[in-house]
Amino acid sequence: QASYYSALDGLFELHETVGSGGFAKVKLATHVATGEKVAIKIMDKRQLGEDLPRIRLEISAMQVLRHQNICKLFQVIETETKIFMVLEYCPGGELFDYIVERDRLCESESRAFFRQIAAAMAYIHQSGYAHRDLKPENILIDEDQNLKLIDFGLCANPKGGMASVLETCCGSPAYAAPELVTGQNYLGSEADIWSMGVLLYALLCGFLPFDDENISALYRKIQSGKYEKPAWLSAGSVALLDAMLQTDPRRRITVNELLLHPWLMVGYDTPVQWQSKFHATDLESDVVQQIARHRLAPPQGVMEQIRKWDYSSNLVATYFILLDRKQKGRPFQLA
Numbered sequence: 283q284a285s286y287y288s289a290l291d292g293l294f295e296l297h298e299t300v301g302s303g304g305f306a307k308v309k310l311a312t313h314v315a316t317g318e319k320v321a322i323k324i325m326d327k328r329q330l331g332e333d334l335p336r337i338r339l340e341i342s343a344m345q346v347l348r349h350q351n352i353c354k355l356f357q358v359i360e361t362e363t364k365i366f367m368v369l370e371y372c373p374g375g376e377l378f379d380y381i382v383e384r385d386r387l388c389e390s391e392s393r394a395f396f397r398q399i400a401a402a403m404a405y406i407h408q409s410g411y412a413h414r415d416l417k418p419e420n421i422l423i424d425e426d427q428n429l430k431l432i433d434f435g436l437c438a439n440p441k442g443g444m445a446s447v448l449e450t451c452c453g454s455p456a457y458a459a460p461e462l463v464t465g466q467n468y469l470g471s472e473a474d475i476w477s478m479g480v481l482l483y484a485l486l487c488g489f490l491p492f493d494d495e496n497i498s499a500l501y502r503k504i505q506s507g508k509y510e511k512p513a514w515l516s517a518g519s520v521a522l523l524d525a526m527l528q529t530d531p532r533r534r535i536t537v538n539e540l541l542l543h544p545w546l547m548v549g550y551d552t553p554v555q556w557q558s559k560f561h562a563t564d565l566e567s568d569v570v571q572q573i574a575r576h577r578l579a580p581p582q583g584v585m586e587q588i589r590k591w592d593y594s595s596n597l598v599a600t601y602f603i604l605l606d607r608k609q610k611g612r613p614f615q616l617a
């Protein structure tokens with residue numbers, strides 16, 4: 283397996299492979315200009331086949347969706363055979379493994395995580411998207427124990443905004459809403475709320491509310507909406523789970539009602555800050571200054587270059603990576 287890619291020469295130093303999902307390989311790397319760690323998702327276009335449109339969708343969604351709880355896409359490098367996605371480093375790995383290692387999380391840790399998932403989903407829905415494949419395998423943990431959503435390969439951004447219904451059936455069955463498994467027309471935002479209910483249950487219990495090796499038995503359980511309520515679940519947790527795991531999507535809690543639900547507020551005196559901390563318009567001037575100084579170039583010229591938001595350029599990646607360090611309160615300088 284060649285682990286030398288000329289397209290990355292001088293831009294990134296490649297390290298170990300940390301995972302390989304079906305048609306992609308994920309390697310850790312160091313961004314040479316800033317010395318910062320990143321992850322690079324490497325795909326071979328010839329192996330992608332009919333999955334190529336899904337990757338294009340994931341890339342375009344991640345370029346638009348910039349949020350503190352969504353894994354940041356810093357750069358996209360494409361050759362005639364490969365696509366390289368340069369991504370925010372999440373050393374904590376998947377939330378799925380985090381739960382498995384602990385059996386289940388206590389209510390307060392589940393709440394701290396769930397508030398971040400609700401923030402990401404509120405932002406995604408407000409941006410006119412639906413994720414449609416929410417599960418702990420698609421949620422990563424960064425170096426500060428913050429959650430980062432990944433895998434927007436199934437996300438929908440229907441032309442008519444969220445109001446239009448989505449026909450395609452997708453995502454992972456155990457997290458799929460009843461209206462989805464019965465092939466009815468459904469709203470991505472409503473199906474996402476159901477998946478969030480399944481996710482919250484997985485955090486609090488360490489197993490799934492609806493599970494069966496037999497797929498049609500699983501679908502029947504999902505459509506029944508009946509699930510085990512272990513004794514360790516508080517009344518507040520059960521009330522919220524019931525509000526999200528409503529089989530009738532019209533009776534299901536909406537993401538805006540969720541953000542104000544009492545369960546999310548226990549121990550917190552502020553509602554979930556779901557708006558994105560990232561502003562595409564006004565650039566962070568001290569980051570621009572740092573780059574301009576290092577390049578011995580006028581700041582104005584650097585700003586104009588960045589504002590093109592050309593994801594294939596190393597300048598945009600450098601800006602994003604330094605901005606990310608600043609937002610994490612870490613020192614940022616150019617190597």
Ligand SMILES: CN(C)C[C@H]1CC[C@H](N2C(=O)N(C)Cc3cnc4ccc(-c5cc(Cl)c(O)c(Cl)c5)nc4c32)CC1
Pocket residue numbers: 300301302303306308320321323353369370371372373374375376419420422432433434
């Ligand atoms: C089965 N899975 C869905 C894939 C698994 C691959 C390794 C990855 N990882 C790990 O498992 N560490 C232990 C290290 C690690 C560090 N930083 C990462 C940063 C980004 C990503 C990432 C991976 C994929 Cl497949 C994406 O589409 C996106 Cl948008 C981002 N994975 C990272 C990652 C976690 C997920």
